Amino acid sequence: METGEALMRRVKSSQLVLLLALAEHGSLRRAAEAAGATQPAATRLLHDLEAAVGHTLFERHPRGLRANAMGEVMIRHARSVRAELDRMMGEIAALSSGYAGTLRIGAIPSAVPFLVAHTVARLKRRHPRLRVFVEVATSNLLMASLAQGSLDLALGRVLDADSLPGFAVHGTVDEDLVACCRRGHPLLARGTRASWAELSRWPWVALPEGSPMRQILAGAFRGGGTQEPDDLTETASFLLVISLLIQGDALSLLPRDVLHSTFGQPFIEALPVEPYPRMGPYAILTRRDRDGDPAVRLFLETLGLVLSERALGAFEPGADGPGSDEPGAVP
Structure with missing residues (x-):
């Protein structure tokens, strides 16, 4: 051969x-x-x-x-060759314009407002000459882009990571779900847990039919002996979901990270409900041939710091200046 x-x-x-x-x-x-x-x-x-x-x-x-x-x-x-040449020209252009490198990240929408945003913000404060591109898409599209070489790493769901020999898995991220409503919602004033049968009588904003989170929501209603509400608005935009919650009495099922994000935390709250549905974790993946890339390594190190603080409930946006936990600089 x-x-x-x-x-x-x-x-x-x-x-x-x-x-x-x-x-x-x-x-x-x-x-x-x-x-x-x-x-x-x-x-x-x-x-x-x-x-x-x-x-x-x-x-x-x-x-x-x-x-x-x-x-x-x-x-x-x-x-793949074309994608590598695009990447090469991008890095050359980045270096010639004063940047230290280029990083292309892919993420599912629920990972963006908290985890990716905090990681990129912290990374850019320490390495301002690093050029970062973020693609937001569904997991199947992200995996295809990662395989073609147009992404360096991705945060998404894969059914069987062992079946992807060209990828390396760098851990998983748990994704808790919470029922959310605006602050001051009548259901919050009662101070008691609501049943899914009761929640079905309120207007809802949900992700489009067929999405994993929508399937979990439909299962929660079925488990509560009821059906999805008739008053239902569908959108794939978490920003629009929060905007609609703020302006009325609608409810929504959201990842906890979206609730705790910068644009979610001031306006919406978790609603006590029994039982809470669960959603499986998503994976942090890279191409095996990119594992040694300095920008990829820096992102993974910074992501690890954010995940550690997230697990401790001690994350304070903007509090991480230069210190002992700072990853090394891009060469």
Whole structure:
């Protein structure tokens, strides 16, 4: 089997550009236009690429070309190469403009307002020249971006971390759920726990149907012998959830970290309810080939500090100046 180094000597960047264009357009003519080549030149590039790897990569169909199994493997790795080159150019641009490095983080929405926000804020206070990008998405999209190399690390849910050999798991984060309402809500004035049957008679703001938290909420109502309320507003935005709670008597099921976030804590409170539903933890993952990256290591160290203070209930935003717990500087 030919080595990667030998293949690097034979495969041209123009062939990879054409390969990705074919994957996107499915037509040799349109791919040639996108790659800035004539159709005969594109045909030669594809023929030479297939000769270099020793396999046919595409099958002809009435509507154009379709990648076979070998072609799909080539396309997947070509996308990774492109992502690595994007990362390289980003780091070069960052260094040339005075930044010390670049870090790309992916996170599920519930991890953002408290955990990611506090970690990034603390990290930036100590390393202001570190450029940080944060992508907020569902776990399946985050895992795909992490696999393609467009993210350095991600906080998300995976069903089986052992089935992801290219990823390293750096622990898990518990996510408690709480029923929330605005401060001064009539249900808080009673000082007693509410049943889910009683809560179903109030308006609710919930995450969209099909989301894990919505499924847990539906299960809580069923467990209480009732159904989801008729007065229901759906949104994937925690900021909108809190805004709607503040302006009326609606209730919502939220992660405790959202309740304790900067924009949640002043306005909403946990509502005593029996029983409280549970939600499984999410994982902290990196690509194994990025574990040694200084920016990744710094984020993980800082995240560990925030998680420790969160567990002790001793987190005080803005209180962490330079001190003995400061991770090392980016080289």
